[in-house]
Amino acid sequence: MSIHKAHKLLFLWFIFQLIFVVALYYYTEEQVHNIYIESKKDEISKVMTMVHHHAESIIKESANDSMEARKQTEQKIVDYFEGFHIGDLYFWVNDHNAIARVHPRDKVLGQFQNSYLRHMKQLESNPLFFETRLNVNPVTDELQVKINGIMLLDPWKWVVGYGSYIDKSRIVEKTMLLMIIPVAGLLLCNAFIILYVRRMTNSQTS
Numbered sequence: 001m002s003i004h005k006a007h008k009l010l011f012l013w014f015i016f017q018l019i020f021v022v023a024l025y026y027y028t029e030e031q032v033h034n035i036y037i038e039s040k041k042d043e044i045s046k047v048m049t050m051v052h053h054h055a056e057s058i059i060k061e062s063a064n065d066s067m068e069a070r071k072q073t074e075q076k077i078v079d080y081f082e083g084f085h086i087g088d089l090y091f092w093v094n095d096h097n098a099i100a101r102v103h104p105r106d107k108v109l110g111q112f113q114n115s116y117l118r119h120m121k122q123l124e125s126n127p128l129f130f131e132t133r134l135n136v137n138p139v140t141d142e143l144q145v146k147i148n149g150i151m152l153l154d155p156w157k158w159v160v161g162y163g164s165y166i167d168k169s170r171i172v173e174k175t176m177l178l179m180i181i182p183v184a185g186l187l188l189c190n191a192f193i194i195l196y197v198r199r200m201t202n203s204q205t206s
Helices: 003-061 068-080 115-123 168-205
Strands: 091-094 099-101 130-135 143-153 160-163
Touching: 003 068, 003 130, 068 091, 068 099, 068 130, 091 115, 099 130, 115 130, 115 143, 115 160
Parallel strands: none
Antiparallel strands: 091 099, 091 160, 130 143, 143 160
């Protein structure tokens, strides 16, 4: 094989590797993203199952026909859900009139929520469902993808949501770690190929 042809093949090999690495990165990132989403859903589901059981217990234990008793129980429920607010992890609650009763942003409290009817329709067939949407993070004030788990407090028809923001940096970090082995393998392969081409070039020029 001529030196010119060897160099041409080497160049094409490097181009192929570049395309391969880029494609592999995006494929790996997609897989990591999907696994991350599923793990978040599982985490959210466990938290919501526990909280749902406790909240309905509070309602049943305080069952009373008087308006005053109902108001006191509603405040207990509001306080209960507000107690889970840690950083950008929080519950939001809309009552049977689609009014926000629990939310990390004060300006949202007491406001009519258009999402109530949409959520109620979904909850007719699913006691717990997930919704992935762009949402303003109350801590950073930035738009981020958020997974919301949404359930119904059946006795009152209150819609309760709890979610987690997707940490893109963690997905990228995990993807990069998974890319180390294949990239290292390619670099090692390239080292052997370059060494071979150099030896062939030296033997033809000497």
